[in-house]
Amino acid sequence: MSVPVGRSPVMADVARLAGVSHQTVSRVLNGHPNVRAETQARVQSAIEELGYRRNSSARALVTRRTGVIGVVAFDTTHYGPAQTLSGIEHAARADGYFLSVVTLQTVTREAVSEAMDYLAQQSVEGYIVIAPKRAVVEGLADQPAERPVVAVEGGEAPDLPVVCVDQVGGGYLATRHLLDLGHRTVHHIAGPGDWLEAEGRIAGWRRALEEAGAPVPDPLHGDWRPRSGYRIGAQLAEEREATALFVANDQMALGALRALGEAGVRVPDDVSVIGFDDIPESEFFTPPLTTVAQDFSEVGRRGIGLLIDLLEDPTDTVPMTPARSVVPARLVTRVSTAPAPA
Template sequence: MTAAADRPRPPVMSDVARAAGVSHQTVSRVLNDHPNVRGETRARVLDAIDRLGYRRNLVARALVTSRSRTLGVVSFDTTLYGPASTIYGIEQAARTAGYFVSIVSLKSIDAASVRDAIGYLAEQGVDGVVVVAPQRSAARALESLPPGLPAVAVEGSHSADVSVVCIDQVEGARLATRHLLDLGHETVWHVSGPSDWLEAEGRHEGWRGVLREAGRPVPEVLPGDWSPRAGYEAGRRLAAMAEVTAVFLANDQMALGALRAFTEAGVKVPEQISIVGFDDIPESEFFSPPLTTVRQDFDVVGRHSIEVLLRQIDTAGPDTYERLVVRPRLVERASTWSVM
């Protein structure tokens, strides 16, 4: 007898039904979360599933329902805190909804790469896709989605014909800038993110808008690339400028670099310069001093993204395009103080 013959076969749905003392149809209703199953019966079926180690045959299920129960996600540079946290939130929300996730992570975010990734996922039979599209090039690629494929863009462009879930980057920057002005600073300097990022654009817009509304000087923007190195280089320049008393950096990693530059230059934070970051990465509260920053709720973004996508899937495509905006909030710590 061969080793394969000795190996026990995996349990099937009829085994679960027999172990739970119910019909095959009842097991199917439990697996599909049908409401017309008594709580006691549902618990008995779930217990049998756990004891037997039963796993659904997703291929067979897809043939019956025309659904793969798999969602595609396109993203890039998952080493950055924002994209990584967004993907995690999407994956957790999909799993809660009973879906698997297939992720394509791109090295570059040009339109051709995004189109190829979406095409690949469509060929795999995913029920819909979420595209983490924080750059203009990715947003443009969404304009040529395969017909009939449900899709949602996270941090996508306002103009693309696709549903979007995003965090209000403009409002986050306004919170940061208002906070510094309310502390008595004459103006606020800004270290921006990369120019092709929609998030960087929104944060720059919010910062500039508050200064103009308040009738305050709008200083020259110092360009950055999200990295601590960029923040460090900007911090060295700012530390040498006596008129600088407040800085809003477009993310926390750049704020970390700026803190290092200020320390090396003998500039005290917050006594001489107050700084605010953006993201509220887990390390922010352990910076020296702990960083005042703007928190983005990536779990909420993930949940809304999946909810919008599933609405499209359930209606066989979007009747209307949705745009859901998640509000950020300011987290005040010790890197800012009043000069009044």
């Protein structure tokens, strides 16, 4: 009445031990009604006694559902993607889905479609793609789309279900904050040109300036990394023109802060600086950084929610306008911003 050594127990083993057919075991496992309570109990204890675990491959073969969601993420030293991935993972698990992850070094269309291909080999049911660049999002929309795809964390994108933080609103918030402090205008250290987040933040910054009738200086593009912020910060310090600086992420803000400090420019007395992301370090920068916080976990949660809706939607009709969910950004005021110098 026991299982041969060296082989994991299968449903038939449980059935034999419980004195029922394997179909009844299946019913118990799947929570079907129409199983006598007493039978169910017998099956349950047989399952426990044997340490039986259902063979997921066999199940997937017949149900045509693997329960696996493919995630294409990016290998960055950035704070956001890791947080987003974590939000995605928790939400997926809460709904009983598994996550298969591919992380990319380079953010290109080709790399993304290769990653999706790889995941397709594993029969994922749908995809979440962390798609921060315009080209990638557009490449995604072009794809034949055998399975649902949700883009996450870039900016808003056409023709694709998307979850993102309100980058435009965040950029607006940051700039507005500085203008309200009496600054004549706000200079901007932007992210790389093809990043949706960079574009959104520029748009918000520009809108706030235009609304206030303030001059709109050329945005200066960094590469998200501290060093680029340092370089541009040094340049701005030399020009001695800016009194307010909106930097598109906290890492570049850190570099800028350092360059300003080295040039003898006091923050916030001479120049106010605001960042974006609210990384854990930013509170302890010199000085503590005013910044814009993004709720990455919420983005992950909503992304999974959207995808699962798509996967489980019984109607199977593609809506004319894809779903879209925008998470608001939030201003975090600290020490690095102050009223404009007299």
